[in-house]
Amino acid sequence: MADAQQQQRWAQKEYAALAAQFHPRPPIWPNVCRAFLVGGGISLLGQGLITLFQALGLDITGAMTRTSLALLAVGALLTGLGVYDEVGRFGGAGAAIPITGFANSIVAPAMEYRTEGLVFGLSARLFSIAGPVITFGILGAVVAAALRWAIVGP
């Protein structure tokens, strides 16, 4: 039996090697450029909003908070209009990592699970994609705060 398992593993390895010859290499440089354009574009919009809010008389903290909220609204709106998945398809991580991507990851399941009801559908599955981001975000904050406390004291 052990021999048969070993043989199966060899066969699987051999097959993976053959299949790899037929798999196109992902277009890394074009993807990087698109991610830069999309991610950079979203960041530029954010910077523009910060400058605008400051010009309207807000301090930097107030301007940044409102910018985050505005970008969340843009991401949510574009998801609802069925546009953000196209942006993501084009921009990859450039669309996923900015805060607009976070909005997309929450609004997309909200739309998807609406048919199963507001409570056990939409609400229960709202964070099905963003859940790990939130979990590790909170965990990261706790660890960082603990480290700070250990190094510089309370």
Next chain:
Amino acid sequence: MSTATVQAPPVVAAPRRLGHQTVHWDCAPAVIASASIGGPMEGAGPLGAYFDTILEDNRYGERCFEQAESKILRDAVRSAAGQAGWQLAEIDALLAGDLLNQIVSSNYAVANTPLPLLGLFSACATIAEGLIVGSSLLEAGVAARVVAAASSHHEAAERQYRYPVEFGAQRPATAQWTATAAGAIALGVPDPAATAASQTSGAATGVPRLPRLTYATIGKVVDMGIKDPYDMGTAEVPAAWDTATVHFQETGRDPAYYDLIVTGDLARIGSEIFREGMRRRGLDVSSRHVDCGVLLYRAEQDVHAGGSGAGCAASVLAGYLLKEMRAGRFRRMLFIGTGSLHNPIALQQGQNIPTIAHAVAMEA
């Protein structure tokens, strides 16, 4: 538990079994009629003209995509039965399956209809499984009219297997696009006179040919270590190799016997690996191989490697392939349905994708 005390009775031989996996049918079960339905994207593809119905939108007037899938399956079955001239109450068995949990699309499709249902699951190979079970029911004389059918729905499948559709994830080049489509095939044993007429006449008199199902090779489940649900074509190739090779061995045929060797659905990258592997086995199929996932969409439709889903193979077979066979464009076809049999939970638990391929030989 002791087993030594009970002597199990010996069983009788199966006279229509060839070798370990292949069967043949003597009663000449034939495709009496077939119908296919496609979504808007499938309708815009190269096979658009072969669909009996093309949806205007993927919801098809229903409140959710899952119910839309049931409706297209139901409509495909009605259409095939109608073209065969059968009342629904005359159908002895519907052999149907789909991709959703507990094959609910099929279950809801026939709720409160007179159709006796045998639900099947072989993922994208479901229609091939349906043809094998259906022809065997005809051969056994326990059914006179059977319909084999399968469906899939892009949005309904995506959310079960992958992500919500509006989530902006980038898909790799190996990804396949689950088709919104259904195919239904009405099977029966035609009157011998009708068979003779269709064989001698062909295009000259306008009597369509009757594609007969002659042999089938039932697939084994194959796991070659692929885990990526965005690479199902690659996962399914070893199952297709295995079934095709066994088919040629046990029937004594070689690939040149067939005008067309169809897989459904390995898509572009899987098809290349399939051909290369068959060539290495000394069974070159390159000149006569096509794949349903490649046929269904145009390259510029942004479906990456091609189509997939139980409805992809079913609608391409019930639409394009069988219509062309009835018109006499090709006479001998080996249809190999290939399916990935995983579910997302098994993959998250670290399992590989188990795959299967069922082959059916059709001749007209």
